[in-house]
Amino acid sequence: MVVNRRPPTKHGLARVLSKRGVCSRTQAAQWIGEGRVTLSGRTIRDPEFPTPVDSDAIAIDGKPLAKRAPIHLMLNKPRGLVTTTADERGRDTVYRCFEGADLGWIAPVGRLDKASEGLLLFSNDPEWAARIADPQRGPDKTYHVQANAMPEPAQLSAMIAGVDAGGEHLSAKSARLLRTGEKNAWLEIVLDEGRNRQIRRLLAAFDIEVLRLVRVAIGDLALGELPKGQWRRLTAEEAASLSPL
Incomplete structure (x- = not known):
C-alpha cells in the first residue's frame, strides 16, 4: 500500500518565526541578518530561506525554539x-x-x-x-462617540450611505443616537472595516467634531x-x- 504524504508546509524563516509568535517579522529578519538564528545547526542569514513551519531544528542564540502557547x-x-x-x-x-x-x-x-x-x-x-x-470576514467594531453637535436623523442615514472624503468612500455599517446633552451628543457607530481615522473623518464631512471616541466592542x-x-x-x-x- 502506497501512502502519499504531503510535504511539510514551508515559509521564509523570518515568517516562520513570526507565525510561531517569537517576534515580529521585521525583528526576525534583523536577527537572521545578524547571524543569531540557526537551522539544524547551520547559521541562516536569508530571511526568506524555506523552512517548515513546525520545524523543531530552529535555534536563536544557540537556544532551541520552544513552541509557545497562543496568547x-x-x-x-x-x-x-x-x-x-x-x-x-x-x-x-x-x-x-x-x-x-x-x-x-x-x-x-x-x-x-x-x-x-x-x-x-x-x-x-x-x-x-x-x-x-x-x-x-473580520468582526464588526462598535464605538461610542461623543460629538460636538446633535446630528439629525437624515445625517445619521447619510453616514450609513457614506461620503467621499480624501479620495476614499467612508461609511458606517450603522449609526444611531444614544443620548443628548445641551450642546453635544453620544452616538453609537458600528464599522465593518477599519480605515485610518475613519470615524473622525466621516463625522468631519458633516462638520461634526469628535470629542471622545471609545471602542466598546469587537464582535460579541x-x-x-x-x-x-x-x-x-x-x-x-x-x-x-x-x-x-
Whole structure:
C-alpha cells in the first residue's frame, strides 16, 4: 500500500518565526541578518530561506525554539497612548500597560489612535490577528462617540450611505443616537472595516467634531467593566468566537 504524504508546509524563516509568535517579522529578519538564528545547526542569514513551519531544528542564540502557547489579550486603552512598540518621538505607548507582565512578544490587533480609547486586542498569534483584521470576514467594531453637535436623523442615514472624503468612500455599517446633552451628543457607530481615522473623518464631512471616541466592542466581545489601563486574557471561547477558522 502506497501512502502519499504531503510535504511539510514551508515559509521564509523570518515568517516562520513570526507565525510561531517569537517576534515580529521585521525583528526576525534583523536577527537572521545578524547571524543569531540557526537551522539544524547551520547559521541562516536569508530571511526568506524555506523552512517548515513546525520545524523543531530552529535555534536563536544557540537556544532551541520552544513552541509557545497562543496568547490572546484585551486591554482597555487609555487616551493619550500610541499603539506602537516604540515611538520615535518618545511618547508613551500601549505597552506601558503591560509593564511587569511576563508575556513575551505580543502585538496589537489593529489600532486605536492616540486620542481614542477602549477595547484593543493583543496576541502572539499572527494568523488569529489577521483573521480579525480581515475587512471581509473580520468582526464588526462598535464605538461610542461623543460629538460636538446633535446630528439629525437624515445625517445619521447619510453616514450609513457614506461620503467621499480624501479620495476614499467612508461609511458606517450603522449609526444611531444614544443620548443628548445641551450642546453635544453620544452616538453609537458600528464599522465593518477599519480605515485610518475613519470615524473622525466621516463625522468631519458633516462638520461634526469628535470629542471622545471609545471602542466598546469587537464582535460579541464587549469592553464591559474592565478598568481603564487594565488588561485580561481572553477565554478560549472568546478567542475562537472572534476569529473562527
